[in-house]
Amino acid sequence: MKSNKLSRVVRRILLYAVIIAITAITVYPVLVVINTSLRPSNALYTTSLSLIPENATVRAYVSILLDKPFLLWMRNSLIVAIAVTLLGVTLASTAGYAFSRFSFPGRRSGMIGLLVTQMFPATMLLLPLFVLMRGLGLVDTLMGLVVAYTATVLPFTVWTMKGYYDTIPRDLEEAAMVDGASQIGAFVRVVLPLARPALMITGLFSFMAGWSEFIVARVILSSQSLYTLPLGLEGLAGTFQTEWATYSAGSLLVSLPVVALFLILNRFLVGGLTLGGVKG
Numbered sequence: 001m002k003s004n005k006l007s008r009v010v011r012r013i014l015l016y017a018v019i020i021a022i023t024a025i026t027v028y029p030v031l032v033v034i035n036t037s038l039r040p041s042n043a044l045y046t047t048s049l050s051l052i053p054e055n056a057t058v059r060a061y062v063s064i065l066l067d068k069p070f071l072l073w074m075r076n077s078l079i080v081a082i083a084v085t086l087l088g089v090t091l092a093s094t095a096g097y098a099f100s101r102f103s104f105p106g107r108r109s110g111m112i113g114l115l116v117t118q119m120f121p122a123t124m125l126l127l128p129l130f131v132l133m134r135g136l137g138l139v140d141t142l143m144g145l146v147v148a149y150t151a152t153v154l155p156f157t158v159w160t161m162k163g164y165y166d167t168i169p170r171d172l173e174e175a176a177m178v179d180g181a182s183q184i185g186a187f188v189r190v191v192l193p194l195a196r197p198a199l200m201i202t203g204l205f206s207f208m209a210g211w212s213e214f215i216v217a218r219v220i221l222s223s224q225s226l227y228t229l230p231l232g233l234e235g236l237a238g239t240f241q242t243e244w245a246t247y248s249a250g251s252l253l254v255s256l257p258v259v260a261l262f263l264i265l266n267r268f269l270v271g272g273l274t275l276g277g278v279k280g
Contacts, residue, residue, distance in 0.1 A: 037061070037248035060245035061253070070250060072225070073232035076142060080228060081210035083146045088153050088206030089199060095154070096161025097187060101170070111162075114155040122152065126219050133220055140222050148216050153209045157202045164198035165191065200265045208258060229254050 031051060038056040064070050098104075099111055129148055130139070138144030168191055176186040192199070214230040221227060227235070233254065236247045 033248045033251060036244055037252055039245055060243075060249040063243075064246050064250045064253065068236075068246070068250075069224075069227075069232065070229075070253070073227050073229045076226055077211055077228040077230075080142055080145050080149065081207050083142075084149045084153065084210035085203050085206040087146065087150045088157055088209075089203050091150070091154060092157035092161045092202050092206075093192065093195070093199060095158045096163075097165055097191065099158065099162045100165035101173075111159075114158055117155045122215060125152075126215065129216065130219050139220060140226065141220075142226060144220050145217060145228070146210070148220060149210045149213060150206075152213075152216070153206050157205060160202055160205075161195065161198050164195050168194050204262060204265050207261060211258060212254070 035051060035053055037060050038058070039053045040055050040057050040059070099107060133139050133144045133148065136144070136147075138147060172190050172194070173183075173186040176190045177183065181189065212230060214234065217228050217231050218234075221231065229250075233247060233250050236243050236250065
């Protein structure tokens with residue numbers, strides 16, 4: 001009996017040790033970036049392992065905000081990310097509902113086509129995407145970036161929404177329609193509130209795609225006034241010298257909106273999982 005209790009304690013200790021080790025490995029790169037952003041210019045290449053460097057300074061943060069067009073990059077990224085989020089959530093929620101609830105010609109092939117698109121890396125789509133954007137006159141425009149990102153995220157988000165709609169009983173919609181609601185009314189008033197967790201995931205994924213993507217933006221955009229945050233930060237890495245402190249400070253500032261959005265949506269996700277259902 002004592003040996004079994006001792007073995008459970010040992011397993012628990014080993015489990016905690018593994019969790020702590022994995023957490024440390026995950027957090028360490030972030031701490032290095034924070035450390036680099038606080039270093040003075042004469043200590044950028046130091047090998048010190050201290051969390052807070054000697055003579056720490058926030059000059060890099062002041063430089064990235066005042067000396068660089070960081071706010072312009074952030075404005076462009078916000079425009080693109082918000083537009084992609086709104087389009088992605090709207091189109092994914094309606095398309096996923098159609099695939100989940102209706103039978104129509106091409107339904108199966110359409111779903112297979114959405115799934116097949118996930119098999120190809122984004123780099124394979126750069127050339128046809130650029131040709132398509134040029135034909136539409138959307139090269140070197142934020143609208144072109146919005147269209148490209150929305151098309152990229154839709155296959156995944158449509159499948160996500162479709163799968164979640166499948167878990168919502170049709171009886172709830174039928175009960176609403178018996179009470180006089182139309183199909184659209186039942187969708188808006190019954191299905192969408194129950195699908196809030198999936199909508200949050202769709203919104204978060206769409207926002208992150210529009211906020212942090214680099215390769216497609218590099219191909220479509222050429223004007224520096226239209227640069228998004230990834231393109232702007234990439235420009236800080238020079239051929240012969242890189243402003244590591246400024247680069248690190250910018251990287252941390254770029255990550256803050258995504259972290260904040262994830263924490264906010266995570267709260268809604270946890271709460272939304274308990275919503276909905278039929279009272280018996």
